[in-house]
């Protein structure tokens with residue numbers, strides 16, 4: 439339990455002293471003083487690398503699934519497991535999400551998971567997409583997306599689900615919910631997450647046209663909060679996290695929950711219906727044809 443008696447000041451080196459400074463408020467503060475022999479914990483699978491700095495309480499998650507960090511069922515499963523581990527780790531208060539793949543943050547949902555598969559597979563895949571969003575949008579950690587590459591559709595959803603978005607300034611990078619360009623529709627909870635970030639009018643136009651916004655434009659419409667040169671990205675993300683962690687966790691978490699609750703509750707209340715809608719929609723011949731044409735277009739672009 440936390441000591442209620444005054445403790446020596448300054449604290450002995452290597453001792454994490456609860457309530458000694460605002461930086462230690464929150465999850466870490468609930469633990470007794472501990473010695474800190476190792477300050478870094480790492481875990482990894484073949485899609486994602488996570489490094490937790492236990493002295494600051496900040497984890498960095500790197501997507502490393504070549505060629506484009508597409509969100510396959512395997513990727514989503516590993517992502518959810520990693521999120522759960524961090525959420526349950528009282529030493530972790532914040533998460534920075536970034537990519538280890540040059541030029542791409544994430545290419546969005548893996549189109550091959552939505553093409554030519556069984557209805558059972560579509561249902562399982564969609565449940566995993568929902569689960570990822572529920573965990574990230576509903577996370578009690580401070581979450582920052584350090585977007586170091588293009589981020590269409592599901593990739594954009596990941597960024598939107600964080601508390602803050604910093605994108606690398608590069609005229610080649612784009613971000614947005616471009617589902618309409620694929621002949622599909624952004625589900626209501628993608629749309630709600632987008633509206634909560636950029637407002638109704640901007641979201642309506644962007645969604646109907648399936649726009650992928652260049653970085654400067656994304657900044658102008660509030661889709662990203664800051665734009666920085668590549669070499670400043672990690673430093674900026676760390677500074678933003680420090681600013682957010684300077685507040686007591688319970689106040690920040692309750693505020694976050696208040697702001698996001700309606701959208702999360704709406705999805706939870708309609709989760710099964712949403713899966714059925716997805717399966718019905720994606721199984722249509724016309725939609726399968728659109729996806730097939732889109733994949734063809736991607737391949738042609740290369741040659």
Ligand SMILES: CCCCCCCC/C=C\C/C=C/C(=O)SCCNC(=O)CCNC(=O)[C@H](O)C(C)(C)COP(=O)(O)OP(=O)(O)OC[C@H]1O[C@@H](n2cnc3c(N)ncnc32)[C@H](O)[C@@H]1OP(=O)(O)O
Pocket residue numbers: 505506508509542544545546547548549550588590591592593616617620622623624625715716719733736737740
């Ligand atoms: C009535 C209402 C009912 C509601 C129903 C709701 C339905 C909603 C359904 C789904 C929502 C969908 C969300 C999504 O996220 S869909 C995915 C959208 N993503 C994209 O449009 C991105 C497409 N990719 C690109 O634009 C580019 O690949 C790039 C910019 C990401 C990278 O470009 P580049 O570096 O030039 O690489 P390549 O284009 O050459 O790609 C390499 C390799 O990877 C393949 N690939 C790319 N993206 C994907 C992907 N998302 N899924 C699967 N595969 C992908 C690409 O085809 C290349 O493959 P290769 O030729 O075999 O090498």
